[in-house]
Amino acid sequence: MPQLSDRHFESVADLIQDRVGIQIPAGKRTMVEGRLRKRKRALDIESLSAYGRHVFEDGHLAQELVHIIDCVTTNKTDFFREPAHFDQLRDELVPMLRRNGATHGRLKLWSAAASTGAEAYTLAMVLHDMAMAGHALDYAILGTDVSTEVLRVAADAIYPEDVLQAVPPHFRRRYVMQARDPGWKVGRIVPELRARVHFKHLNLMNAQYPVDHDIDIIFCRNVLIYFDKDTQRAVLSRLATHLRPGGFLIVGHSESMAGAGVPGLEQVSSTIFAAVKGAVA
Numbered sequence: 001m002p003q004l005s006d007r008h009f010e011s012v013a014d015l016i017q018d019r020v021g022i023q024i025p026a027g028k029r030t031m032v033e034g035r036l037r038k039r040k041r042a043l044d045i046e047s048l049s050a051y052g053r054h055v056f057e058d059g060h061l062a063q064e065l066v067h068i069i070d071c072v073t074t075n076k077t078d079f080f081r082e083p084a085h086f087d088q089l090r091d092e093l094v095p096m097l098r099r100n101g102a103t104h105g106r107l108k109l110w111s112a113a114a115s116t117g118a119e120a121y122t123l124a125m126v127l128h129d130m131a132m133a134g135h136a137l138d139y140a141i142l143g144t145d146v147s148t149e150v151l152r153v154a155a156d157a158i159y160p161e162d163v164l165q166a167v168p169p170h171f172r173r174r175y176v177m178q179a180r181d182p183g184w185k186v187g188r189i190v191p192e193l194r195a196r197v198h199f200k201h202l203n204l205m206n207a208q209y210p211v212d213h214d215i216d217i218i219f220c221r222n223v224l225i226y227f228d229k230d231t232q233r234a235v236l237s238r239l240a241t242h243l244r245p246g247g248f249l250i251v252g253h254s255e256s257m258a259g260a261g262v263p264g265l266e267q268v269s270s271t272i273f274a275a276v277k278g279a280v281a
């Protein structure tokens with residue numbers, strides 16, 4: 001099957017490393033080519049090598065960048081993924097923030113590599129459930145991602161039934177609306193939760209993030225693994241400046257090493273870090 005030229009594959013890999021921080025080793029070439037093939041079909045370009053020329057020689061990089069990013073990012077996510085974090089959120093982190101007086105106002109959470117929104121809506125379900133149980137909680141959730149395609153799905157909040165199977169039945173009954181026609185086999189997150197969750201485009205590689213600096217809890221899970229060590233550290237240091245003192249940053253279980261020794265953060269468990277009081281934003 002016709003491929004990208006070696007030079008154009010390297011250009012894609014360099015571009016993605018530079019702009020998004022994701023390393024694409026040679027072993028991922030077939031996967032990247034498979035995904036870019038869909039894009040070249042959408043443009044009605046006859047071959048991948050012609051697509052490479054279109055992007056890197058004929059001056060269409062600016063228009064294609066967003067699509068190349070959509071193609072190469074790995075967006076795997078799930079509702080209630082790594083479920084222990086949501087139990088800790090309910091049983092330990094939110095009660096701790098409440099004891100410290102942080103929840104007198106609105107609890108602010110940020111899903112910093114939100115993908116299609118499952119993590120952000122899981123947070124909304126857990127917090128809404130706490131509020132219903134009499135915890136008098138007000139909350140707002142921000143979801144951000146570098147891929148525009150996943151953000152569209154996140155904002156629509158419509159998911160296939162098999163994806164929604166990961167939502168525990170009592171939450172599914174309360175927080176997922178069934179499609180009018182059961183043949184569609186999709187469900188949508190209820191408006192009450194959608195009103196609490198907002199999504200916007202944000203590249204964690206940027207030197208500054210246009211996000212408040214008094215976030216209570218940041219989830220940054222299953223994205224750091226794609227970055228090299230220096231980038232992981234730089235991203236976590238920047239995220240730390242967005243936490244209120246005593247706020248929490250949560251990384252994925254395969255990323256527990258990334259936060260060790262990051263300025264402004266203190267490790268409280270293998271995947272949970274607290275913002276050191278007095279750290280400068």
Ligand SMILES: C[S@@+](CC[C@H](N)C(=O)[O-])C[C@H]1O[C@@H](n2cnc3c(N)ncnc32)[C@H](O)[C@@H]1O
Nearest residue numbers: 020073076077113115146147203204221222223
């Ligand atoms: C594997 S998903 C993880 C989703 C969710 N956090 C979870 O744990 O289920 C990783 C997400 O990180 C996003 N991502 C990759 N590089 C990024 C960057 N530089 N800035 C922001 N998001 C990025 C990808 O687009 C993808 O949606």
